[in-house]
Amino acid sequence: MNLPRFNWPQMSQSIQGFLKRMPWKSPPVLGGLLFFIILIGAIAINLRPGPVPNGNTVNHPENTFLKEAYQLEINGSAVAFLPSKEDVDKTLEDYRNYYVKPSAQNKIDSVSFAEKVTSEGTKVPASQIQTPDQVLQLLIAGNAASKDYTVQANDSWWLIARKNDMMILEVLAGNPGATEDTKLIPGQVIKLVSVTPYLNVISSGTVTETESIPYDTVIKTDNSLENENTKVVTEGSNGSKLVTYSYEQKNGTDLKRQVLNEQITVAAITKVVAKGPSRAMQVASRGSEENSRGSADSSGLVDFAESLVGTPYVFGGTTTAGFDCSGFTKYVFGHYGISLPRTSFAQFASGSAISRNELQPGDLVFFTTYSKGASHVGIYIGGGRFVHADNPRVDVTITSLNDGYYSSRYLGARRY
Numbered sequence: 001m002n003l004p005r006f007n008w009p010q011m012s013q014s015i016q017g018f019l020k021r022m023p024w025k026s027p028p029v030l031g032g033l034l035f036f037i038i039l040i041g042a043i044a045i046n047l048r049p050g051p052v053p054n055g056n057t058v059n060h061p062e063n064t065f066l067k068e069a070y071q072l073e074i075n076g077s078a079v080a081f082l083p084s085k086e087d088v089d090k091t092l093e094d095y096r097n098y099y100v101k102p103s104a105q106n107k108i109d110s111v112s113f114a115e116k117v118t119s120e121g122t123k124v125p126a127s128q129i130q131t132p133d134q135v136l137q138l139l140i141a142g143n144a145a146s147k148d149y150t151v152q153a154n155d156s157w158w159l160i161a162r163k164n165d166m167m168i169l170e171v172l173a174g175n176p177g178a179t180e181d182t183k184l185i186p187g188q189v190i191k192l193v194s195v196t197p198y199l200n201v202i203s204s205g206t207v208t209e210t211e212s213i214p215y216d217t218v219i220k221t222d223n224s225l226e227n228e229n230t231k232v233v234t235e236g237s238n239g240s241k242l243v244t245y246s247y248e249q250k251n252g253t254d255l256k257r258q259v260l261n262e263q264i265t266v267a268a269i270t271k272v273v274a275k276g277p278s279r280a281m282q283v284a285s286r287g288s289e290e291n292s293r294g295s296a297d298s299s300g301l302v303d304f305a306e307s308l309v310g311t312p313y314v315f316g317g318t319t320t321a322g323f324d325c326s327g328f329t330k331y332v333f334g335h336y337g338i339s340l341p342r343t344s345f346a347q348f349a350s351g352s353a354i355s356r357n358e359l360q361p362g363d364l365v366f367f368t369t370y371s372k373g374a375s376h377v378g379i380y381i382g383g384g385r386f387v388h389a390d391n392p393r394v395d396v397t398i399t400s401l402n403d404g405y406y407s408s409r410y411l412g413a414r415r416y
Contacts, residue, residue: 066123072135073118074198080135081124088119091132095139099201099252106207114200114250142195146174151188159315160184161370162391164192165405168371197251204248206260211355213239215268222274229276236271239264243357253408259357298362302381305332311396313389318342323396325377328389329364332379338416348374351414356401359413365401367409374411 069081070088082088092113102108130138149160157180161168172178174193184190215236225231244261247254305328314322318331326344333340341347348366359365361382366374378388381398389396399406 065126067126067129069122069124069129070119071122071124073120075115079198080138081122081129082132082135083129085119085121087132091135091139092117094132094136095199096201098136098140099249100203102205105209106205108203108205110205111201111203114202115198117199139198142197144193144195146191146193148189149192151184151186151190153186154315155184155186156315157182157184158370159392160190160192162315163393164194165391166192166194166370167368170194200250201252202248202250204246206244206246208242208244210265211241211243212353213241213264213266213268215239215271217271217273219273219275221277223277225274225276227276231274232271233274234270234272237269239266239268241265243355250404250408254410255404255407256402257356262357298360301332301336302361302379302387304335305379305387306381306398308332309387309396309398311389313392313395315392317389323389325389328396329377329379333416340416344374344377347377348412348414351416354413354415356410356413360415362415364414364416366411366413367406368411369409376409380413 069083070085071078072080072082072088072091082091096111100108100111149164151160157168157171157178160166161171164171168180171190171192172180174191178190215238217236219230220233222231242263242265243259245257246260247258248256308320308323308328311320311328312322313324315324316327317323318327320331323331326340326342326347329344329347330340330342341350344366347364351364354363359380361380363380365378365380365386367376367378368374369376376388378386378399380386380401384401385398386401387396387398390399401407401410
């Protein structure tokens with residue numbers, strides 16, 4: 001099929017002739033040209049890109065819709081955006097009330113934030129604005145930070161937690177699927193996730209609490225009984241007392257606590273035990289039928305314990321080549337003929353319970369550290385201090401009971 005061929009020179013001459021014959025100055029032609037120019041201009045304006053408020057909105061169209069909000073800043077860093085200043089104030093008040101709970105027994109003297117807290121109006125994308133409840137939960141949850149830890153030879157979940165001042169459950173939580181029975185391999189990298197508060201509430205006041213008074217046990221010789229035989233003459237029972245403390249707290253945990261007043265409400269009844277004549281009459285320590293240590297023994301025990309300061313911390317250690325916490329206490333007490341159980345948990349489960357204000361040099365003090373319960377133990381030496389095999393970084397050392405880490409983890413005391 002043959003298609004006709006265009007004669008381009010001839011067509012060009014025809015167009016030129018048409019344009020020359022066009023009456024350009026006539027009203028219809030001028031009107032048509034003006035309409036065409038206006039149409040082209042309108043199309044160009046509509047196709048032109050709109051202004052970009054900031055560099056981030058190009059890739060995020062939803063961010064072009066900014067809303068009024070109030071920015072909550074802690075120590076100069078933006079933490080959250082709330083709809084109004086009233087919402088900021090409500091969130092901060094609710095956060096204070098989460099830790100500070102006044103009552104008839106708990107009189108609050110002062111409440112403040114340790115950090116500098118400010119708020120100011122701003123404009124942010126609507127998607128960044130949160131409700132007061134959402135921001136409250138954010139503050140309570142705290143700021144989580146993660147770091148890698150390379151497993152060393154002889155490491156265990158317990159020892160890793162102890163090295164890093166964490167609890168086993170906290171270490172496991174950063175490694176989903178792991179349990180205390182999960183085997184660790186030297187060189188393996190695990191995650192340690194620590195949480196620090198965005199905001200610390202500092203409060204002070206006085207609180208009145210009911211505390212138990214452990215009963216005494218008195219052993220009396222009874223010649224009518226055979227050797228080593230015993231008979232309870234009077235059953236003992238604990239008493240109770242009201243104790244008023246002054247305190248300073250951070251996020252609900254004691255930093256300092258001091259006894260202001262004590263009032264006995266129920267007197268303790270001494271337990272009397274008759275025993276055969278093989279031993280002289282003995283007065284036992286509170287809640288126990290074992291010999292109590294005299295003041296001279298306590299003084300010597302404390303001196304001996306202090307002489308071991310600087311001894312290396314070794315997990316499972318029970319000698320001067322290296323101690324762990326309960327190995328240290330067992331060694332010191334064993335030097336004075338007192339046999340303690342091997343672990344801190346077992347040591348806490350035996351002995352006689354005493355309150356913090358009854359502490360005397362030579363008593364054992366217990367803390368919840370790497371695991372729930374009595375996972376750490378030391379020997380009280382007086383003056384609000386205790387000596388203990390702390391951790392692999394500081395070895396056997398002396399620490400104040402008001403130390404921030406141990407004060408918040410204090411569990412109780414026992415006397416042997």
